[in-house]
Amino acid sequence: MGSWVHPNCDIDNMFCVSLLSSMGIVIVIFTIFCGWYLLLKSLLRKNKAPLPLGTFGLPFIGESFAFIRACKANKVLEEFLNPRIAKYGQVFKTHLLLSPAVSLGAPEGNKFLFSNEYKLVQASWPRNVTRLLGGGSIFSKKGEEHKQARHVLMAFFGPNGLQSFVPRMHKTTIAHFAQFWEGKDEIMAGNSIKHLTFSLAMDLFMSIKEGPDFYSLQHHMKAYVAGMRQLPLNFPGTIYRKAIISRENLFGTLDKVICCRRKDIEEGKISTCPDLLSILISTPNQEGHLATNEEIKDNILSLLWAGHDTTNCTLTVILKYLFLNPHCLQEVIKEQKEIEVAKAGALLNWDDTRKMKYTWQAIQEAMRLQPIVQMSFRELLQEFEYGGFTIPKGWRLFWQVGRSHMSPEFFPNPKTFDPSRFGGTGPPPFTYLAFGGGPHSCLGIEFARTEMVVFLHHLVLNYEWSMVDPNEPIAMDPFPTFRKGLHLKIHKKRSSNFL
Numbered sequence: 001m002g003s004w005v006h007p008n009c010d011i012d013n014m015f016c017v018s019l020l021s022s023m024g025i026v027i028v029i030f031t032i033f034c035g036w037y038l039l040l041k042s043l044l045r046k047n048k049a050p051l052p053l054g055t056f057g058l059p060f061i062g063e064s065f066a067f068i069r070a071c072k073a074n075k076v077l078e079e080f081l082n083p084r085i086a087k088y089g090q091v092f093k094t095h096l097l098l099s100p101a102v103s104l105g106a107p108e109g110n111k112f113l114f115s116n117e118y119k120l121v122q123a124s125w126p127r128n129v130t131r132l133l134g135g136g137s138i139f140s141k142k143g144e145e146h147k148q149a150r151h152v153l154m155a156f157f158g159p160n161g162l163q164s165f166v167p168r169m170h171k172t173t174i175a176h177f178a179q180f181w182e183g184k185d186e187i188m189a190g191n192s193i194k195h196l197t198f199s200l201a202m203d204l205f206m207s208i209k210e211g212p213d214f215y216s217l218q219h220h221m222k223a224y225v226a227g228m229r230q231l232p233l234n235f236p237g238t239i240y241r242k243a244i245i246s247r248e249n250l251f252g253t254l255d256k257v258i259c260c261r262r263k264d265i266e267e268g269k270i271s272t273c274p275d276l277l278s279i280l281i282s283t284p285n286q287e288g289h290l291a292t293n294e295e296i297k298d299n300i301l302s303l304l305w306a307g308h309d310t311t312n313c314t315l316t317v318i319l320k321y322l323f324l325n326p327h328c329l330q331e332v333i334k335e336q337k338e339i340e341v342a343k344a345g346a347l348l349n350w351d352d353t354r355k356m357k358y359t360w361q362a363i364q365e366a367m368r369l370q371p372i373v374q375m376s377f378r379e380l381l382q383e384f385e386y387g388g389f390t391i392p393k394g395w396r397l398f399w400q401v402g403r404s405h406m407s408p409e410f411f412p413n414p415k416t417f418d419p420s421r422f423g424g425t426g427p428p429p430f431t432y433l434a435f436g437g438g439p440h441s442c443l444g445i446e447f448a449r450t451e452m453v454v455f456l457h458h459l460v461l462n463y464e465w466s467m468v469d470p471n472e473p474i475a476m477d478p479f480p481t482f483r484k485g486l487h488l489k490i491h492k493k494r495s496s497n498f499l
């Protein structure tokens, strides 16, 4: 009995057979090719140094959770680095924040990394951060473009640029103490100092004093900065989405401020260097180009982000170490008194701040014991060999600020707070990295140094302080933050010369 067959069925069957056999051929060719490729790769690898020891951890997540947990607990060295160094050696591989990564060791690894910027490695920030910083930001620039951006910003952040702003910093600091510390016997120092460093940035970056623009920027900065610590989940209701919206709101205010300033400069109503904004508007890069509004906005936001919490967290850490080491505090007071006597009531200037050598040593020592920025990443531009290992292109190098800070070889009695380590020629090169190193080292180091010594000048001459809980724990958020806000008892020693 003949079966009923659709007239198109034979054609379909033939088509299926030929499709299957073609696919079979493709699969066979693909398999041969892959086998050949793997064989070739393994033959080539035989002549190459091996990959560093270490583990990539879980699929996709890698060792990110262990790393983030150690960072948050302020125990990167003890809980993440040291166990791996003990197991795998100074150079080891891991998998962090969605990418294979290698730690090179210190100080040799630091030297290697910083001297190969632009050549073998380049700065690399996670996508969640670059999306919020914007393409015009110095943090997003690579190679030649980075050099150009840095050149323009140094017109403000270099010693020559900053000199004229020191008396203004001192004045704002005095006003801050009068508003927030005067008449109090207790204070949450973390909040107060955060407000001061924000006020200084507002004033020196854009000449914005407390008022509607100040409060609007302060409000939106909070949500913006919170987004930097999130995965880039851009959905309604996520912290990341809120940060993106805040960036747009911040841009709204900045647009208005930049527009007014351009007009004032064009009409000759204002000098071209009363603050960072005017300098950015009027300073061409080495190729003669002026910055666009987008670049100016991206950079101002980036600098507010990079310079605000870093400096205020550092100041709180210093207050702790000076309180716990009264003999060092006495040295700081002695130095500041000598400067004050010589000033005879005038506001501090640049030269005064450079005379505050012991105070600066105490700040550096506090940052040795408690690094503020914990680590950073670089992306590998090409494969290279280091320490007997092959490091493949596309992996990331991650360096840790504190890796050599506790080494007795470079810092004898490493747990002791001893500012004099930074006297003379200071620690050996590439062992102390609180402000990074190489072409991407901290752009704001002189700005931060000046803010901090001016703050300490006023504080130690006018106030005594004690920590309500000397064991108040510090969490990394992402910078060292006292869990209770650094609760201090304060006592005014005398009425200030300036009040």
Ligand code: HEM
Pocket (backbone or CB within 6 Å): 123, 138, 139, 150, 303, 304, 306, 307, 308, 310, 311, 314, 372, 373, 376, 377, 401, 433, 434, 435, 436, 437, 439, 440, 441, 442, 443, 444, 445, 447, 448
């Ligand atoms: C005590 C306070 C500060 C600490 C501990 C600190 C630390 C650092 C570190 C470790 C780096 C290097 C990051 C890397 O290599 O990937 C860096 C870079 C940077 N810092 Fe700071 N910083 C501080 C204050 C500031 C201030 C006040 C500003 C500006 C207002 C600033 C702006 C920058 C910028 C723009 C970069 C990137 C430079 C570049 O890529 O060329 N920092 N900082």
